[in-house]
Amino acid sequence: MEKMTAPPPNMAASPLPPPDPCFVLRGAQSAVHALHFFGGAQGQVHPLLLSGSLSGLVHIWSLQTRRAVATLDGHGGQCVTWLQTLPQGRQLLSQGRDLKLCLWDLAEGRNTVVDSVPLESMGFCRSSILAGGQERWMLAMPGRGNDEVQILEMPSKTSVCTLKPEADAKPGMPMCLELWQADSSPRPLLLAGYEDGSVALWDVSERKVCSRVACHTEPVMGFDFDSQKARGVSGSAEKALAVWSLDEQQALQVCRTHELTNPGIADVKIRPDRKILATAGWDHRVRVFHWRTMKPLAVLSFHSATIHCVAFATDGLLAAGSGDQRISIWSLYPISTDSSTPLLGHTEGGEVGAHASA
């Protein structure tokens, strides 16, 4: 990481300016804590971007007009920490710190709460869903106990189980969750990052931890998992990213860690095409890495406050939401239809003008 801290002189003299955001969405009027792209469905050419703010509002932005088209107010002024749309229908799940998960109906211009699930944890943990095309879907959310994760079957809201670590483990609170399903087996699995910096893989149906690995010394703030490569990346309050993998025996192991210049990663997201990943830094910067090699590609500096969340759209657009109340939209390394094009081939030339600064 030494390379990143001191930009080589030829880099500074590079004719290519550091990348700018395509555009910036203003008007959230409070810090942005959650972002989610929602688009393409029902013949819409331009996707929508959903953002959740500290003041409890969810804004729906049209990426075509770059303006908010609607505002949802359902969390009584409490911070919205997580947003997720369901694959079927135009339904949105929003998690707020008012201890409520709201299910919104967004079809045909409606924006009403159709259902809500009470939360029992005051933590920062974002929930996760596992939904195929079917009517029923699964929701993982922080449970009543300090270190518990609760699994619900939706939309009936029946509790499937509560995942509680063994008494001697003491991993602390869950910080982030991801439900997924391997292609090979129908058993739902849950990845959870804990307060003590460890990441655990749960077998939901057997309610037991398959594997657990300590990735960080500080709480895991965010991670993303690439189920195809069986590899994940996590960020924490410390100055490092951890890349870990899952072998056939469903054992987690840390592959490598990646030193950063400044501590604090609030969110990590891998782009849907699994080429690059972006981190939301407390140092006001978004960092972009090559996912396979973890080579740093760009440091995106625009915001003037902590970045709370990043999100990728299916077409590759990157959004970053920050404490400065702005959402910046970036277009980097456009997804080529020809997947064989090596990504690093043109990054070497500095197409994005990777600028690294402390």
Add this chain to the structure above:
Amino acid sequence: MAVFDTPEEAFGALRPVCVQLTKTQTVENVEHLQAQLQAVSDSALQELQQYILFPLRFTLKTPGPKRERLIQSVVECLTFVLSSTCVKEQVLLQELFSEISACLYSPKSQKPAAVSEELKLAVIQGLSTLMHSAYGDILLAFYEPSILPRLGFAVSLLLDLAEQEKSKQIKIAALKCLQVLLFQCDCQDHPRSLDELEQKQLGDLFASFLPGISMALARVITGDFKQGHGIIVSSLKTFYKTVSFIMADEQLERISKVQPKPAVEHRVAELMVHREAKWVKNTSDKLTILIKKIIECVSGHPHWKVRLALIELVEALLLKCSQSLVGSAGPLLKALVGLVNDESPEVQAQCSKVLRHFADQKVVVGNRAFADILSENLHSLATSLPRLMSSQDDQGKFSTLSLLLGYLKLLGPRVNFVLNSVTHLQRLSKALIQVLELDVTDIKVVEERCWNSGPLGASETAATQPRSPMQRRYFRFFTDERLFLLLQQVCQLLGFYGDVYLLIDHFMELYRESVVYRKQAAMILNELVAGAAGLEVENLHENHIKTSTEELREIVTSILEEYTSQENWYLTTCIESEEVGEELTMKQSGLQAITSGAHTCQVTSFPAFSKPSPTICSMNSNIWQICIQLEGIGRFAYALGKDFRLLLMTALYPVLEKAGDQTLLISQAATSAMMDICHTCGYYSLQHLINQNSDYLVNGISLNLRHLSLHPHTPKVLEVMLWNSDASLLPLVADVVQDVLATLDQFYDKRAASFVGVLHALLAALAQWFPDTDDLRQLQGESAGEAGSHLSQRPAASEKGLENTTTAEDMELFLLNYLKEKDVADGNVSDFDNEEEEQSDPPKVDESDTGPDVEPPLPVQIQIATDVMERCIHMLSDKNLKIRLKVLDVLNLCVVVLQSHKNQLLPLAHRAWPPLVHRLTNDDPLVVLRAFKVLRTLGGKCGDFLRSRFCKDILPKLAGSLVTQAPVSARAGPVYSHTLAFKLQLAVLQGLGPLCERLDLGDSDLNKVADACLIYLSAKQPMKLQEAARS
């Protein structure tokens, strides 16, 4: 006179007269007969027709020389009889025909007899009436081959008359009569329309005369211009009626290959013509020559009725003889097309009508031959266009371009055949580009400046106007405004019918290719898009599919991208003073700023513009280019309508940037482009437009601020935006102001001037958006004028007279206060160098929102003003005079905005004090003047706070300078009132009074003031100063 209704009565009355006439053939007798005839009813006359005609015919037939006068009256009488009766017998008709036409027969020559004009006229009328009076069946029977010689005689007679006579009346009558003879009369009472067979028979008959008729008429038509339009019009009519009858495709189709055996004697049969293919071809070749001649001669005829007749000719021939006269189609179409843009509205309308009719009937598109001919014509025109454009004069260019326009109209979607040929497209575009070259030598374009930085000039009412007028351009190769309109239409039609992608690509390439083409190409592109959208284009081709909005938007987006790209949008249009800021302070002369060193940085940043030092011409050219591009944006807005809203996020920023441009022309063009946008996108006014889209603007501003060296005009945009928006914008403004301040801190030394402008706009806006109740008045007063405002504001104070009204208590109080504060002030203010310390202070911006528990958060505008004032303090001692002046203005406004938040204002005022004192005491008089204004405001808003400082730091010097200046002004002449020193004296004298009052000064200081002012009450001082001193 009695009227004889019955034949018997009439016979009784007429008999003696007729007998008399038969016996002695005199004019009197004929007139007598005619007089009697007046009294006979038509029905009676019909019965007696033969009887009455007999003496008349007898008179004509009597051998021996006759007096012309007699013949004339006989013919007139005959005419009268025939006009009231019908000829029911074929023999009679034939005989009468021969007898009347023989009246003009002279045995000696081929020409008509040399008789009086009256007689000729009478004969012509007689013939005409005879033909009208014949019964339909009889008339048809009359036209049999055997009549050919006699008919031929009459026809040639009439032609001769039409050609040779001097009298207009005779000529026209002869032509009319010819039409009657040839069955082409357009009067009402003519026999029913002919069936096909009859038509064919007549056609066969008349075909013999065609060469004679056509040639004679062509001679008449192409004859002297002076012969009057009536003759040409009726010759043209006769010509096309005859030709279109004889050469009608309908008839010719039916002609059998073999000539039928004519049932007439051999001599006549020789005269007959068989209209078989060969004949048709020969005749048509010959006619083509004639038609060409006619068109050549007539299309430029000064009288519009003639041109109108030409259109009729073209219409008739093209509609009826499109196959037989295929060789003439080219010239005919050309003639028609050339008249599309005729000066006369009637001709234009008729021409368009005919074109539309053709299009409806698919005469052109449905007919391969025609389309080929048109394409051919267009091809050749395109080929010769560049040459024509460079060689012709304005009038010539006008007709050439009219022709081009007409072809495009007529060809419609088939234009693409021509455009698809690379060479022709190149030719066409070369010609357009060449002719559209602008004259860029006018220096005024470069010189004209707009200095006002207020809200954009255009008023709200202007938004309701449909379309803002275009700026006047001067072209190198023509001066006629109409030519430009034509060129516009040509481009629009190309855009409408042509393959838009092909054209846009082609002209975009030209646009990129060279600076020389760029302006013209942009003009053409603008019109192409307007045309593609179907603006101002009348569609003659119903089934033509317009470019879809989606496609159009794509096109516009790509053009916009090109227009607003770095190298095409940011061109050197003036010698920028900002770049040479430092030198300017030394030299202060605008001219000296033109140094090569000042431009090195510009040249590197605009690589497209490779000349080392911009010449006037190139700057003029750049200005025009920007104007054209701006105008293009306006046109695109029209083309897309409401859809343009989506493009505002990229287009509005550059336009607004140019609206703030210093060059008058550019800022006008930008403003009118914005008006166009307002109008098409449904905004009431510029303010509305800017307000509604400020998020897009702020986005652009904040991103560009990150690369200020690449986008040096960014602050300008913000400035324009601020001038034109309202308080609803505050959250967005607050957002971007943080960026501005951060950038200012970064480029503090280089680009302070433009930022100070923004800050000024910002504070002015804030002061306007959040006015304090008593503050509004103040602000208005200040903006109304520098001097004299206080005189009008404080009449009460001036009425009181001298300020010696202070009481002893006041004095005492002041002394106490003074002593008390003296020490404090000493400690605080002695150090002028503390500016440096303050510069290293971290800006308070970031901390302010982190501590919510300290105080309720300040209103955003106060926060902004505080931040700005902070910067102002640093910049008060800038090296550049202009910046210092501007900063003082900003400071003034800061104080106004902050007046109600003393907790923020006072510490800042404290910090601002030392540099301000410096400005007041040791600076350029201009600055002193401005600083004094700030002082007055400051004094007004935080009086107590300033009192001791004022007395200590400023008063002595002010008073001193007043005293020392007093003798100067006392001695000075009238010119003195225009000097800076005078203005300064005046301002100080005027301001001092209110200031002292607001500061509640103590008596000793007041005495100082009074002492200084007293001198100015001397009569030797200029009047104004005296008045000011009294306050």
